[in-house]
Amino acid sequence: MFTRRSPRPVPDDLPVPAARRRLSARVLFWLRFAALRAVLVMLGSVAIYGVVNPPYTWTMAGAARQQPLVSRGWVPLAEIAPAMRLAVVAAEDANFCSHWGFDMVEIRKVVAQGSSRGASTITQxxxxxxxxxxxxxxxxxxxxxxxxxxxxxxxxKGRILEVYLNLAEFGPGIFGIEAAARAHFATTPDRLTEVQAARLAAVLPSPRTRSPQVASARSRSILDGARTIARDGRAACFL
Structure with a gap:
């Protein structure tokens, strides 16, 4: 009488077939290749925009589908009123001069508070x-x-702030500080007053729903903050 033998268990440490190893190696190679290419493209793009002014952005392209864009010109940082530089840094990133792109102090505060608000820096x-x-x-x-x-x-830091101010949206279809100063206050960026600068900076979180024509608690707070960072040295890298 014959007894049926149970199948021999397959050991877990059998070598992976050669074909599967080659496929895995090939996939890993192309993933590494794609990642390297992406990093090189990023580095090249950042290097180019370090000396060449960005002509157009994805944000502008999206806004142009909804309404015509206000004509804009590029303004060097030296031709933007110090009041505007101070206001935007006070509003968006008071520690701009001291961090390396990420404000870890603010990030820790957000995490500790369990807040849903961001801690995005001007560099980001x-x-x-x-x-x-x-x-x-x-x-x-x-x-x-x-x-x-x-x-x-x-x-x-000066270049970062210059690019930021020339690309930021200050209202529906209004991109850049030159267009914003002209459209909202009929002036040029170098002639913006402290109050006008604070009001422009106050719209940045929601440029399509807030108006710089009206004073607000936020614009008054920004005005105080701008004076504070001018006094305590936190504006040394861009003034």
């Missing part, structure tokens, strides 16, 4: 505005995280 916003799109997503945030230290390493 500049990287997003110059190279990426506005829609929130993990791929965009990952790209922004990779671009931010590159921008900090290759651009001066």
């Amino acid at each position: 916003q500049t990287a997003k505005n110059a190279f990426l799109w506005q829609t929130r997503s993990w791929p965009r945030k990952a790209a922004e995280t990779l671009l931010t230290p590159q921008v900090e390493a290759m651009w001066s």
Whole structure:
């Protein structure tokens, strides 16, 4: 009488077939190749925009589908009123001169408070505005995280602030400080007053729903903050 033998157990440490190993190696090679190419493209783009003014952005392209864009010109940082530089830094990133692209002090505060608000720096916003799109997503945030230290390493603080002010949206279809000063106050960026600068900076979180024509608690707070960072030395890198 014959008895049926149970199948011999397959050991866990059998070698992976050669074909599967070759496929895995090939996939890993192309993933590394694609990642390297992406990093090189980012580095090249950041290097170019360090000396060449960005002509157009994804944000502008999206806004142009909704309304005509106000004509804009590029303004060097030296031709932007110190009051405007102070106001935007006080409003968006008071520690701009002291961090390396990410404000860890603010990040820790947000985490400790369990807040949903962001701690995005001017450098992060500049990287997003110059190279990426506005829609929130993990791929965009990952790209922004990779671009931010590159921008900090290759651009001066003055260049970062200049690009930011020339690409920021200050109202529906109004991009850049030159267009904003002209459209909202019929003036030029070098003639903006403290009050006008504070009101323009106050619209930046929601440029399509807030108006710089009206004073607000936020604009008054920004005005006080601008004077504070001018006194305590936190504006030394861009004045």
